Amino acid sequence: MAERKLVVVPTYNERENLPKLVDRLLALPDEVEILVVDDGSPDGTGEWVAGMSATNPKIHLLSRTAKNGLGRAYIAGFQWALEHGYDLIVQMDADFSHSPEDVPNLLTGIMEQNGDLAIGSRYAGGIRVINWPLKRLVLSVGASYYVKWITGLPVWDPTGGFKCWRRQTLEAIDLPTVKSNGYGFQIEMNHRVWRKGLKVVEVPIIFSDRVEGTSKMSKKIIVEALLMVWSLLIQNGLSRSPKKSVSPAS
Template identity: 55%
Template sequence: MAERLLVVVPTYNERVNLPLVVPAILHQDPRFEVLVVDDNSPDGTGQLADELAASTPRVHVLHRPAKSGLGKAYLAGFRWALERSYDLIFEMDADFSHDPRFLGDFVRAANDADVVIGSRYRTGVNVINWPISRLLLSIGANEYARWITGLPLADSTGGFKCFRREVLQSIDFDKVRSNGYSFQIEMSFRAWKKGYRLVEIPIVFTDRVEGQSKMNKRIVREAIWMVWWLRLQSLIGRL
């Protein structure tokens, strides 16, 4: 039986990007389906997602009542996917910073891995249109996370990922604390500590052209202390 593939795409004010990125995802492989997780976007993204779902059976929509963080959006999408027995569950941004053309590489890599991470730094620096300050922050954050946690990844903060369903089933979502970009570190760390195989594949990350970045100081602060919390929880066996 063919594997069932679901790409979870969280959205908040992505009305311009959504009608472009969804067809681009579906075009990569007839097995791909898309779950849009919308946080009650004031620009009407959720309504547009409903229209896409009404016209395309491979598109689904999960509405949340308010914006409450990237991590919670993904966890809601993961629960939805597990309830419906998808085999490979992907994380992907709606703004084309994650190019859908790489999705096939994830599927192939998942033949020999449990978690596949699209890495901006696996083969040098593959980032386009970021100011040097943002690039240095990202590189520094990854070095910091690797130093504190021991997580053997060049890019632990990236959000272009693929999980086998068994990995997500093994993680107690109620224990996941991160909600910003440190969510990516935490999910990979939990999978790694459970003995799952993590593999990085090179991608090219292009900063969004339309819409606004969700990065803010609160997200950065969360990432700074979260890696220490993860290390402590691991040491005392409470992950």
């Protein structure tokens, strides 16, 4: 039987971006369904999805009442995906920083490289970021080295938010105990996979800054991520290596 594929998109005020994103995802050669996790966006993003999902069975809405951060939205979305029996779960932003046309590359990448998690990587094999201020690029690349130095996580792009999960991997990492948000959330999720001895692979993507709408990232989220990395080292018994490899997919 063919694998069931779901793309999870967290949204807060993405009314301008979402209709175009949904069109492009539904036009992909891979048959994907879409789950939008909206935190009560005042701009009507949730209402738009509710209307679409009433007539299109491939579009789903998980509506939450308050803006609670990217991490909480993803955990709720992943739990929904597991409850509804999807096999491959892609996560991506709504703002076209992640190109919908790269989704098939992530799906192929995780299968061909036999990964348990595939990260869409801006930095593996060179830097591919369009239209970011230099300051933001330096911060992001610097963060990647920082994470690698402290935790040993052998990933070029640990803060990236465009990824593909196997359901078995999400089942293996105890979602309810994941606490962080924003960039810290991406790092914590990757670290949980790697330290269990599961296989993290990177698939090159091109990342562009958003054109419509505004970024919700803040200084608080950056500081949270920088500190959280130390607690990951502690959680791994101060070790910079994973456990012996055991693949949940095998």
